[in-house]
Amino acid sequence: MRKVSVVHCADIHYDSDIKFLGTKERKRCEERRASFEKILKMCRVEKINYLLIAGDLFDTPEPEEKYVKRLRDEFEKCSDTYIFISPGNHDYVSVSSPYRREDFWSDNVYIFMDEWEGVNIEEDGVTVYGSGFTQIHCKNSMLKRCENDDYIHLGVMHGDISGTEKYNPINRNEISDSGLDYLALGHIHKRTDVLKSGNTYYSYSGCHDGRGFDEPGIQGVYKGYVWEGGCEMKFYPVSSRSLYRMQFDISEMSDENIAQYIEAHLMGTEEDIYEITLKGKVTGGYEPDIAWISERSGLFYVRLIEEYSRHYDYEVLRSEKSVRGEFVQKMMTLMEHEEDYVKMKALELGVTAFSKEVNYHED
Numbered sequence: 001m002r003k004v005s006v007v008h009c010a011d012i013h014y015d016s017d018i019k020f021l022g023t024k025e026r027k028r029c030e031e032r033r034a035s036f037e038k039i040l041k042m043c044r045v046e047k048i049n050y051l052l053i054a055g056d057l058f059d060t061p062e063p064e065e066k067y068v069k070r071l072r073d074e075f076e077k078c079s080d081t082y083i084f085i086s087p088g089n090h091d092y093v094s095v096s097s098p099y100r101r102e103d104f105w106s107d108n109v110y111i112f113m114d115e116w117e118g119v120n121i122e123e124d125g126v127t128v129y130g131s132g133f134t135q136i137h138c139k140n141s142m143l144k145r146c147e148n149d150d151y152i153h154l155g156v157m158h159g160d161i162s163g164t165e166k167y168n169p170i171n172r173n174e175i176s177d178s179g180l181d182y183l184a185l186g187h188i189h190k191r192t193d194v195l196k197s198g199n200t201y202y203s204y205s206g207c208h209d210g211r212g213f214d215e216p217g218i219q220g221v222y223k224g225y226v227w228e229g230g231c232e233m234k235f236y237p238v239s240s241r242s243l244y245r246m247q248f249d250i251s252e253m254s255d256e257n258i259a260q261y262i263e264a265h266l267m268g269t270e271e272d273i274y275e276i277t278l279k280g281k282v283t284g285g286y287e288p289d290i291a292w293i294s295e296r297s298g299l300f301y302v303r304l305i306e307e308y309s310r311h312y313d314y315e316v317l318r319s320e321k322s323v324r325g326e327f328v329q330k331m332m333t334l335m336e337h338e339e340d341y342v343k344m345k346a347l348e349l350g351v352t353a354f355s356k357e358v359n360y361h362e363d
């Protein structure tokens, strides 16, 4: 049986920034580029026949030249691999898109510039079908039927199967009618299993290496074989760090306890990126030292979100001879007849504001 080896990736956002990481941003962005280059190296070493990049290779339609040239050179090195790019809503084919450049990309690279089309690779008996965004939005499905022949039919496309309308909406009937053997999808950054509609297999590979907390855990590509009427595509991790969102109750804890708790309950390793929400109720005027805890945890990056509430002894505070005492006295009088949540929260935040800066999250 004739089969070809395929790697499917998507949503690389190669030139993206990651502002929230602050001083760690530059390192992390470079790591993500290196992870993509790891995919290309894998294609070279394993002589992969087809690399399908299902959109948002770049974060913007006109990325910085240094990144465009760097990828051009990297692609050129993969001379045994056909690389098919389906531009997405982030890197759509704009008027001055680098995708439009003639004699710039190496011969092994093909970019889908607009509507659905098929590219025959005679030597392999393969046709690769795809399309590309030409603006931010694409309201009608670009997925069409492929030729009824005995070629292996690969598809690559940036699109949305979740039912929203702006980003090349694709439905399962269109997938089964397409006649494709494997459809490599991008746009949803979360990986799906390899699914099947009619005789067509399809999947989202997810992004290759997370940028935000909405892309949690280990990320990578799908890699395997496709043949007429079937495929065997497996997840292959390539991400260099993972992002995790955690939360826990810090009632009755000290700074040291909190740091130890974090250390003992990590979802990944110390090298990963965390957002940890501190919940619960602290008493006795205790204020967690967020900067110290972050430092003490020894994590590559952690953002601690303070969502715990503070419990003060208001009966003691109201008799204090100070501005704080005055404030508590006034608030308590306001709540004499009815205690409501908003006033209680205002009292708590107000008292806290006498000792530190207060950040308030409305939700």
Ligand SMILES: [Mn+2]
Pocket (backbone or CB within 6 Å): 011, 055, 056, 088, 090, 187, 189
């Ligand atoms: Mn994307």
